[in-house]
Amino acid sequence: MTTTASALMTQTEAILDAIASEMRHDERVFYIGQDVGAMGGSMLGTQGLLAEFGPRRIREAPISESAMVGAAIGAALFGQRPIVEISFGEFIPAAMNQLINQAPNLHYMTGGVARVPLVIRTRVGDGPYGGHPQDYSAWFAHVPGLKVVMPARPSDARGLMLAALRDANPVLYFEPMSLAHAPRERVDLDNDECLAKIGKARLARPGADVTVAAVGSMVRASLRAAEMLETDDALEVEVIDLRSLRPLDTGAVVESVRRTGRLVTVHESWVSGGIGAEVVAAVAEACPEALRAPAVRLGTAPVPTPSGKVRPHALPNAERIAAAVRRLVGHS
């Protein structure tokens, strides 16, 4: 009889479990970041790592994002497998030169020889403490040579981190902050099926009437919207968790829209130039005849994501997703 180990974990606990288990059996994996030692990390994101692995592998760096990422790229070129934590996505622009001009170029520009197995871990979006909400994840999906992932549930948070740590390329790992300490879910610990997930979307909920393609925190909001629409409107909403912004699994969305004929995209980053636009474009290219109504893109209002009591007016949420679906099927 095979027993499958599993545990109840939050998103943060699941990510930490992935990092620690990989560090236990791969000496080349080490961690660079701010406050990742004695404090246990921003939003408890590195709790326990220093105690288990010590300061040589859990390195506290000066507030120098460009040097941190540059040093990690160099270490990766010379045989290590670093994880760089940029505490919050708002600090990522400080490392842009390394992230755009170096990390994605090295393999291609050296004739396909150099390798940069590197994970950049950061946090974006609305969160329990209210700070640093800007979500710049879509910028990086534009760049050939980078991989960009964002989990929406604890088991994917673990699986995507393991996959990122075993990837031979630079992977940007964006954590939706609002999910960091969301309720625990059962995470399968033996299952290596997760390793194939970079570039593969997940069917989060099947449905026949409308396809909602969502990213990160908006997967949860979409599932809530789907429940509301089932109860109140007898609508069957299919929710697709994109999981990876690059490579982007447009095939999964196209297949779904062929069945439902309607498409809504939703993410916390802005609509214009966002991943939703890329998804809609893919559907328009592959099966324009399948769309029975114009596609709808949802995201944060086109303002710098505001703080405090203004913020809820800018962000997409379950109610707005439900309203968009109702408009789409003519129920409003």
Added chain:
Amino acid sequence: MVVCRELDRALCQANPRWFPIEGEEATVVGSFIDLRVDDAVAPHYRDPFVVYLMRGADMWRLAAQVLGKAAGYNKGRSVPFNGPVELNVVPWVAGDLGTTIGTATGAALAFQQEGSDRVCVCTFGDGTANRGDLHEALNLAACWRLPIVYICQHNGWAISQAAHTYIAGSVVGRASGYGIPGACVDGNDVEAVRCTVAEAVARARAGRGPSLIEARTWRWRGHWAADDEHYRLDTQDPPGMEDPLDLYAYRLLEGSTCDLSALERIHMEVEAEVRAAMERAAAAPDAGASELGLEDVYA
């Protein structure tokens, strides 16, 4: 140094957009010549080729990069400052300045992680010295005592601007701000450069952390080969700036290490070697559609 100069002259002649190194050979050669093959090197973009050659790259394939040939190590894709990756050279893959200071620092970090006594030597220009990358790297390397030597190849010019327009204080003076040793050396005197670098390398290898060296030299020619340098017609070369090749040749002759005919023979052999490499590169097929390499974007 003779290889450095002759190859550079040939490349300038073949490609008007190549960046001449003439006059700075002692700094380039002296910075890297004494390293172990397992050490990492991160040469400045102004002639990294002599550093690749020290480590065993093929001259004709390096030249092929400058001519946009498929046989280049970069398959014709990048700015042509690359070579074989396996030679422990930090690759130069974009036109930006300063990022290789970061990646070179990472090579030193890798060596510290693996617990070896390998070191990294990184050169950069006096223009690049004003990128925040240098300051962040110096501080990070000092905090972590990384085994790296930073060398500013100070040639007095950042494209059309003279150093006094962009350097406040001195580059070497920045070392004290980060609590690391700083040394200034005559960048035209290859033995002086070797000596200064050797001390810093020994320190790094012994686990005593980074150093910053400023090697003072002079850019003899334009920023690029066809640069008419109209912006500095009124500028005098600084006094005492000697030809690094002459300086070293006189020293060899004075010390009776070799005679004039031996030096002439070296020049002739190198000229012939460069000519053959350039001819082979020129005859090779241009890079094109088959080097686009959609499959080479991800490893």
